[in-house]
Amino acid sequence: MSKMSKSSIKSPEKAPFSSRFLRVMRMDWMLYLMFLPGLLYILIFKYAPIYGVSIAFKDYRIGMSIFEAPFVGWKHFVDLFNRAAFLRALKNNIFISLEKLIFGFPFPIILSLMINEIRGGRTKKLVQTSVILPNFVSWVVVYGLFYAILSPNSGVIRDFANLIGYQGSLPNLLASPSAARPIIIISHVWKGAGMGTIVYLAAITGIDQGLYEAAAIDGAGRWKQMWHITLPCIRTTIIVLLIFRVGEMMYAGFDQVFVFSNDAIVSQIDIIDTYVYKLGLQERKFGLSTAAGLFQSFTGLILVLATNAIAKKVDPESGIM
Amino acid sequence: MKAKKLIALVLSVVMVLLLFSACGGGGTTSTSGTTSQNSTPADTSTPESSAPTQSQTTTDDEGEAPVITILSDGDNTPNADNLVVRELSERTNTKIEWTYVAGSEAEEKRSVMAAGDNLPDLFEIGSLSEGMDFMNGGLLYDLTGLEDKAPNLFANAADLLDLAPANANGIYVIPSGELTYADNLNLRKDWLDNLNMAEPTNLDELYDVYYAFTYNDPDGDGVDDTFGLCANSSIRSFDTIFGAYGIPIGENILLDGTVTTYAKHPHYLDAIKYVRKLMADGLVEPDWLTIPNMDMFGKLWNGTAGAIEWECVGPTNNWMPGRYTEETPPEFCFPIIEGPEGKHGVQAKFPSVSTGVAISSKTKDIDAVLRVLDYLCTDEGKALLYLGVEGTSFNWTDKDNYQFEYLGDYQDSTYQRSDGIYVYFWLYKTKDPFEIHTLNEQTQEGVAQAWDNMLTDEAIDCQVDIQARIDYGSDMDAIIDEMYAALLTADSDDQLQSIYDEHISRWETEGHGTEWEQEITEWYNSTK
Numbered sequence: 001m002s003k004m005s006k007s008s009i010k011s012p013e014k015a016p017f018s019s020r021f022l023r024v025m026r027m028d029w030m031l032y033l034m035f036l037p038g039l040l041y042i043l044i045f046k047y048a049p050i051y052g053v054s055i056a057f058k059d060y061r062i063g064m065s066i067f068e069a070p071f072v073g074w075k076h077f078v079d080l081f082n083r084a085a086f087l088r089a090l091k092n093n094i095f096i097s098l099e100k101l102i103f104g105f106p107f108p109i110i111l112s113l114m115i116n117e118i119r120g121g122r123t124k125k126l127v128q129t130s131v132i133l134p135n136f137v138s139w140v141v142v143y144g145l146f147y148a149i150l151s152p153n154s155g156v157i158r159d160f161a162n163l164i165g166y167q168g169s170l171p172n173l174l175a176s177p178s179a180a181r182p183i184i185i186i187s188h189v190w191k192g193a194g195m196g197t198i199v200y201l202a203a204i205t206g207i208d209q210g211l212y213e214a215a216a217i218d219g220a221g222r223w224k225q226m227w228h229i230t231l232p233c234i235r236t237t238i239i240v241l242l243i244f245r246v247g248e249m250m251y252a253g254f255d256q257v258f259v260f261s262n263d264a265i266v267s268q269i270d271i272i273d274t275y276v277y278k279l280g281l282q283e284r285k286f287g288l289s290t291a292a293g294l295f296q297s298f299t300g301l302i303l304v305l306a307t308n309a310i311a312k313k314v315d316p317e318s319g320i321m
Numbered sequence: 322m323k324a325k326k327l328i329a330l331v332l333s334v335v336m337v338l339l340l341f342s343a344c345g346g347g348g349t350t351s352t353s354g355t356t357s358q359n360s361t362p363a364d365t366s367t368p369e370s371s372a373p374t375q376s377q378t379t380t381d382d383e384g385e386a387p388v389i390t391i392l393s394d395g396d397n398t399p400n401a402d403n404l405v406v407r408e409l410s411e412r413t414n415t416k417i418e419w420t421y422v423a424g425s426e427a428e429e430k431r432s433v434m435a436a437g438d439n440l441p442d443l444f445e446i447g448s449l450s451e452g453m454d455f456m457n458g459g460l461l462y463d464l465t466g467l468e469d470k471a472p473n474l475f476a477n478a479a480d481l482l483d484l485a486p487a488n489a490n491g492i493y494v495i496p497s498g499e500l501t502y503a504d505n506l507n508l509r510k511d512w513l514d515n516l517n518m519a520e521p522t523n524l525d526e527l528y529d530v531y532y533a534f535t536y537n538d539p540d541g542d543g544v545d546d547t548f549g550l551c552a553n554s555s556i557r558s559f560d561t562i563f564g565a566y567g568i569p570i571g572e573n574i575l576l577d578g579t580v581t582t583y584a585k586h587p588h589y590l591d592a593i594k595y596v597r598k599l600m601a602d603g604l605v606e607p608d609w610l611t612i613p614n615m616d617m618f619g620k621l622w623n624g625t626a627g628a629i630e631w632e633c634v635g636p637t638n639n640w641m642p643g644r645y646t647e648e649t650p651p652e653f654c655f656p657i658i659e660g661p662e663g664k665h666g667v668q669a670k671f672p673s674v675s676t677g678v679a680i681s682s683k684t685k686d687i688d689a690v691l692r693v694l695d696y697l698c699t700d701e702g703k704a705l706l707y708l709g710v711e712g713t714s715f716n717w718t719d720k721d722n723y724q725f726e727y728l729g730d731y732q733d734s735t736y737q738r739s740d741g742i743y744v745y746f747w748l749y750k751t752k753d754p755f756e757i758h759t760l761n762e763q764t765q766e767g768v769a770q771a772w773d774n775m776l777t778d779e780a781i782d783c784q785v786d787i788q789a790r791i792d793y794g795s796d797m798d799a800i801i802d803e804m805y806a807a808l809l810t811a812d813s814d815d816q817l818q819s820i821y822d823e824h825i826s827r828w829e830t831e832g833h834g835t836e837w838e839q840e841i842t843e844w845y846n847s848t849k
Contacts, residue, residue, distance in 0.1 A: 034332065172608065262806070263554050263806035281433065
């Protein structure tokens with residue numbers, strides 16, 4: 001029966017794709033026109049430069065065209081992985097990224113849940129603005145702030161120690177190998193957490209208020225409402241942001257590490273980006289630095305795909321693709 | 322609706338145009354109206370092809386002054402439009418566009434410009450590898466046969482041209498042959514006088530002086546707010562101390578017939594122990610590892626620290642008196658400190674043949690570029706760079722003996738530098754540095770004393786292209802720097818030997834130091 005009815009209904013003959021496309025284009029030409037600059041931007045600045053990654057497989061030197069540089073296959077990758085300094089940077093990169101993920105990722109979620117529980121409108125706005133502000137401070141200034149606080153000679157901590165009558169020496173935490181990574185993580189969380197809350201707060205705002213009212217009638221307190229309504233409702237947002245964050249795992253924060261680095265702690269915080277900067281910009285080893293960059297991007301892609309697959313397995317509705 | 326469509330159309334067109342203008346920027350416009358990026362790659366694919374051609378040497382048809390782009394570095398911030406650049410343009414019949422960057426960023430800036438095929442007409446070569454890379458990449462103009470166009474320039478560099486490693490097949494880098502300043506121990510003499518102490522002559526006396534500077538109220542203000550020595554993370558902060566142990570910091574040494582790093586000197590750990598004692602007793606800047614350079618100087622300027630190891634040109638000349646905040650500017654002396662074996666000295670400096678100045682192979686008007694460079698090598702040109710314009714910023718009081726006086730606002734060094742005076746000389750310093758004559762008497766004596774005090778015999782001058790150094794130079798240096806910091810911050814002296822051994826082993830293997838030692842020793846033996 002269903003077979004008959006299906007065959008008996010004749011679908012109207014479809015126009016060729018090109019003419020349908022042109023018709024749509026003509027109909028919404030204003031929208032397509034405004035889309036054009038964005039498309040060109042992506043093509044020119046994001047896709048066209050990709051041909052430059054071929055430097056990773058070529059013996060490119062300053063002054064020669066990329067096309068005429070001789071092909072050397074995996075030479076730069078082999079050289080890179082034979083360098084102890086690169087392997088150290090890779091190890092640091094992984095540790096710092098993981099620590100940032102473990103401590104930095106949940107923090108904005110907790111912060112947004114806490115901000116959401118603030119009832120006074122003005123107080124809420126004040127807190128929101130206060131936690132977002134550090135995001136707009138450059139890492140150079142952030143380092144200046146940390147230096148002004150932690151300097152054993154002229155920092156706030158020194159002043160406080162003097163105030164309470166302690167005249168002894170203080171450790172220089174900015175030059176302490178054991179304190180280096182914690183300081184990197186703390187400054188990362190302090191600077192970035194506020195900005196991360198924006199997305200979560202937006203997601204929380206979209207939750208149906210009826211759910212909270214129903215839960216309240218059923219006797220759920222604010223903690224239970226948060227646990228059983230708010231968190232599940234923003235789960236998809238959390239997963240999407242987690243996938244993005246995991247995709248950035250190979251980029252542990254060049255600006256931050258660059259300004260915080262010194263000879264005493266470089267062994268703890270030198271990352272791939274700072275090592276590549278030295279190879280590429282200071283020593284003009286473009287092949288090696290491009291190989292390192294390509295390795296970072298490729299690893300990032302694999303991580304995104306893997307996280308996405310896991311997320312989809314756990315919850316088929318989540319994931320980014 | 323029509324208005325909306327019109328706005329959409331206009332906005333889209335504007336955005337597309339902006340996009341394309343962003344893609345096409347960056348070329349420096351020459352006087353003929355073309356951009357320097359328009360040259361075909363084939364023009365510069367080999368060093369040989371950078372020889373001057375008829376089209377490259379033609380000047381502007383309309384008789385306008387040709388635009389010459391220059392990149393140099395330093396630690397000042399001159400105004401974009403300033404007296405020196407204006408006057409130089411006028412005197413050389415050119416239009417100079419001079420880009421000035423911080424010294425720490427200069428080589429990176431040039432690398433980026435070179436990678437973008439966008440080097441200026443005239444720029445510094447800051448290291449041996451940079452000169453070799455640029456020369457091999459065909460980015461440098463071969464000046465062979467153009468000697469008569471810049472007689473003063475070539476007269477200064479005549480005996481150096483063949484020594485420059487980049488000049489094996491032409492003249493690509495003009496070495497300055499300049500002997501840079503060596504370090505002095507600049508010690509507050511007024512504080513010594515206040516404490517009734519004599520100038521120290523050995524390490525024990527130096528310790529006593531630093532101790533008194535820290536704990537005996539040398540400025541007599543009744544407040545415990547001073548310490549002995551300014552320092553930062555550079556080993557140069559303790560140049561005199563390492564010198565007292567016979568160690569020429571930063572240089573290569575000969576050890577049992579092998580050329581190696583100064584860090585392998587047998588007394589390296591002895592010097593480290595002495596510095597650690599100064600640090601442990603609170604006689605040195607506590608923030609030494611993290612303090613920014615200017616903040617370190619600031620401790621001297623505001624009377625917190627009583628000494629600094631630096632070329633005396635800063636403390637007794639360039640910073641005097643404007644930088645000092647005390648009512649009476651400090652007085653300095655330059656003691657020479659002997660070590661346990663009677664040795665003394667500071668890091669050796671050698672006339673540089675691997676650094677200098679170079680001209681881009683893409684330059685449009687080689688005659689004009691050489692004219693500018695040559696003018697800077699004349700006495701008149703040097704006077705312009707160091708003193709400004711006669712009658713405007715300075716007047717000679719005794720020209721034959723380089724006696725002069727700054728005029729009006731130009732007596733203030735900050736004002737001088739903002740108007741381009743004493744700012745651009747780093748582009749190319751001649752062998753006979755005019756700069757010395759502009760220094761006050763005490764500083765001239767200090768400079769001469771520092772040069773006499775250099776550990777020249779202990780150091781090996783290695784301005785040569787060694788493959789292991791090209792491949793792993795930064796890794797080698799990084800390990801030595803990390804070792805220095807680790808040794809000075811170690812919990813106790815008992816740990817020093819193991820830290821030292823571990824880092825030296827890393828330097829030899831991970832840093833390919835052993836490989837480099839073999840190569841450079843072979844080179845050294847072949848040149849003996």
